[in-house]
Amino acid sequence: MAVNVSISLNPGLYIKDPQQSELGKRIIKHSILLIDEIGFEQFNFKKLAEEMKSTEASIYRYFENKHLLLTYLVSWYWEWLNYMIQIKTFNVEDPKKKLEIIIHTFVLISEENPAIDYVNESSLHNLVIAESTKVYHTKGVDEENNKGFFLNYKEMVSSVAEVILEIKPNFPYPHALASNLFEMTNTHFYFADHLPRLTDIDNKAGQKEEVEKMLLFFISKLLD
């Protein structure tokens, strides 16, 4: 399935829209790969410039700093996830079936969807798993929230919460369950790989299916 929409993100996240130029697209492409490879703490614009054969100053014309670049990339993921959920559940009537599709998408999004040529979806998902909580765990969170930087996340949670309420209209914690299902997906991929005693998911082939099964088990207990 080819996705030919250009992902629409909050303009406050960048100085100059990286999707509108070749250099901008190369910044997106190489920053995803480099952050996935060396980690966000070790990542900086000088290394990125070397990697993509450009200059530090050129990258600063697109993004104010590396924190906003990370926020941009993670917002991209949230928006892309949200978009995939919408199109995959569009014609589905049964809300239980919808939630199953949502969970399947949380877990397997990067494998199923070859989307935009300058974005390596698998690396982007790894980046989200390893680094995304740093986006909103800062002292500037309230200010950035006021600027709408986390709207893509909130919209995704809001649409999942709606489905939960379709299944069980009096469920008292639809938003908390929605955000928790999403966070759990990523957390337990990470734990399985690095801190296996904090989970019951094996670090083996079939890991994704195991996580999916666990999430389905949780919602069946909570919503049946």
Next chain:
Amino acid sequence: MAVNVSISLNPGLYIKDPQQSELGKRIIKHSILLIDEIGFEQFNFKKLAEEMKSTEASIYRYFENKHLLLTYLVSWYWEWLNYMIQIKTFNVEDPKKKLEIIIHTFVLISEENPAIDYVNESSLHNLVIAESTKVYHTKGVDEENNKGFFLNYKEMVSSVAEVILEIKPNFPYPHALASNLFEMTNTHFYFADHLPRLTDIDNKAGQKEEVEKMLLFFISKLLD
């Protein structure tokens, strides 16, 4: 209840044991307050030295860098939490009651326990809520895990998982549920304060009781 044990932590976390000297205790005390105040990204040893009227070089004699200092403080929290759970559930027979006590401790630990004079437990809990995931979301996670830096977390999860299995011996995800209950506590305090649309917890008085109620609701559905 006064706690007069000295918290025992992995010696790999420090160069010189900060609990064994006055300066070391002042480092613990002021680093908790300063990180809580300005956030981990803005925090550094120079600012800490100014704050506590000492010098950068002196602090470097105790901790290799700010990341290991954060790991030390969060490990302190994990160990302290684990200790409180042990003593509070020690004489309790009913595993359901035990799990309720554990959840109550997750939520209210900082209010109930005036413990060690140089640790502000309330600030420490805030710090854990805002910064603790950064401790293990780094490229060095596997190496640090091999050195045993996250044992306190794993032990806490392991003891909670045991209680879960006492309640329901065939429950398939005891470790995942244990870590998730802990993570959920802190995540939803943070969401209620900063990203309220990601939760159903109000940012009001009684917030802690609301979170406790939510966790009790989740375990009742999952374990009854």
Next chain:
DNA sequence: TGATTATAATAGTGTTGCTATCTTTTATGT
């Protein structure tokens, strides 16, 4: 052709993270 825009190239500044060295203070043992 000339004007505008995007990118590259280079340099520079202040801060951070960390190490080294030396001096002063404090604690310990005889």
Next chain:
DNA sequence: ACATAAAAGATAGCAACACTATTATAATCA
């Protein structure tokens, strides 16, 4: 009380990082 060692303070310095400024060059378009 004095000698010795250990702890802490004071100061300097360096390499890397985060970011800004300036100028040059190439591409685009009126």
